[in-house]
Amino acid sequence: MAWYLFVSLVLFAFFFMEFVSWFTHKYIMHGFLWILHRDHHIRDGxxxxxxxxxxxxxALPSVFLIFKGALSGNSLFLAIGIGIALYGMAYFLFHDIYVHGRIAIKKLPQNKYLRATLKAHLEHHQPHSNHNYGFLLAPMKYYVSEWSKKD
Ligand SMILES: [Zn+2]
Ligand SMILES: [Zn+2]
Structure with a gap:
């Protein structure tokens, strides 16, 4: 497989995972698996x-696809597995460390994208909130308002 096709597949899997996460968060985590998600909404440290x-x-399909892809030389599986894994890392860095501070870091990076996306997720955590189910992408209005601010 050509390298640019491989990279495109990795990126496609990465962004598709944001959709999968949004969907899962909205309809499953806040649905019949609320029992597993509920304690994330109790911020007690x-x-x-x-x-x-x-x-x-x-992580399971990602590990499976990477192993299966690497062992059998299936580039499609490998690319999708890597895309899911990279999404998992980005999700962990942004959601668990940046937003919720589960690992204390002294100096966090600051930029408009991070500020806007952070604001959206914190609003998801407001009591009775029923919006902003995405993780790495927030509704457009958060970016518009962040970009229209003066620094
Ligand atoms: Zn939630
Ligand atoms: Zn959260």
Whole structure:
């Protein structure tokens, strides 16, 4: 497989995972698996959350595809597996570290994208909020308002 096709597939899987996460968050985590997501909405500084089970669930197809792809030389599987894994890392860095500070970091990066996306997720955490189910992408209005501010 040509390298640019491989990279495109990795990127496609990465962005598709944002859609999968949004869908899962809205219809499953806030639906019949609320029992696993509920403790993520109780911000009391607990170290482990039942919600972490979702990260494990999403890691399984990624691990499977990477191994299967690498062992059998299937570039399609490998690219999609890597895309899912990269999404998982980005999700963890942004959602768990940047937004919720589960690992303390002294100096966090600041930019308009991060500020807008952070604001949207914090609003998701407001009591009775029923919007902003995405993780790495927020509704457009957050970016518009962040970009229209003066620095
Ligand atoms: Zn939620
Ligand atoms: Zn959260």
């Amino acid at each position: 607990r170290k482990m959350e039942w919600n972490d089970v979702f990260a494990l669930i999403f």
